[in-house]
Amino acid sequence: MENRTYLWLPAILGICTAAIHLFFRFHVRRQLSPLSALASNSQPSKTLLNDEEISSSAIDEVKSDDKTRALPSELPDSIVVSGNAIDIDGGDWVRRLNGFVAQERHNGRYNVVTINTELDYYLSVGECVEEWHTKWNDGRGKSRVYRTVVFDQGELVNFGDDGWINWAFSGKYVRSGLTSLSFRPCC
Numbered sequence: 081m082e083n084r085t086y087l088w089l090p091a092i093l094g095i096c097t098a099a100i101h102l103f104f105r106f107h108v109r110r111q112l113s114p115l116s117a118l119a120s121n122s123q124p125s126k127t128l129l130n131d132e133e134i135s136s137s138a139i140d141e142v143k144s145d146d147k148t149r150a151l152p153s154e155l156p157d158s159i160v161v162s163g164n165a166i167d168i169d170g171g172d173w174v175r176r177l178n179g180f181v182a183q184e185r186h187n188g189r190y191n192v193v194t195i196n197t198e199l200d201y202y203l204s205v206g207e208c209v210e211e212w213h214t215k216w217n218d219g220r221g222k223s224r225v226y227r228t229v230v231f232d233q234g235e236l237v238n239f240g241d242d243g244w245i246n247w248a249f250s251g252k253y254v255r256s257g258l259t260s261l262s263f264r265p266c267c
Contacts, residue, residue, distance in 0.1 A: 156180075171244030173216055174226060178248035181228055191251030191263040194228045199240030199247070205231035205263075236261045 159180045178194040186192070190209055195201055197213065209230040217223045238247055238259040253263045 170216060170218060170224070174246075174248045175244055177214065177226070177228065178250055181230060182250040186230060188251075189267050190230045190232060191234070191249070191253065191266060192228065192230050193236055193247065193249045194226050195236075195238065195247040196240070196245070197225045197227050199238060201239055202237040203229065203234065204236075205229065205234030207232045231263070232265050234263050236263070 159177055174194055174196075178192055181194070182188060182190070182192040186209070193203065194214075195203075209232070211227070211229045214226050214228060215223055216226060236249070240246055240259075242258045249261060251263055252266045253261045255261050
């Protein structure tokens, strides 16, 4: 009789794990999103109405924290151009964009997140240095819009897939599990 009890234990643990995951995904996420300093994907802070408003290289909001060095108003084409170049892997493009913003634009002084806007996610940051949306094209007619946020500290939970094609991040962070990050000030 005792051996049969142990056979049910993995099933019970699996059901409990699934219930906790569903509770967090559908109940807790809805309570957290309105509290974020920057809205989650379900409540975007910048409405993208049509393709004309999403440029592949334009930054719609640029603020410089360093008065001596103004930030350029556009990212270089060598970073953001995906166009009809079929050989550019989406994950490599996301990492390249995120790395350029973190190292070249901000010299590693801030945390940077680039995330696919099609995903469900929760993002809450302290001070936002800059934020914009960038469009990636795979050369076969498919495109995705990515949100890039530069900030001092914050929390990010990605409720979707965790591959490079979906997100990239850099800075000073602690990762809890596959899709949860806590960012601390870099300096």
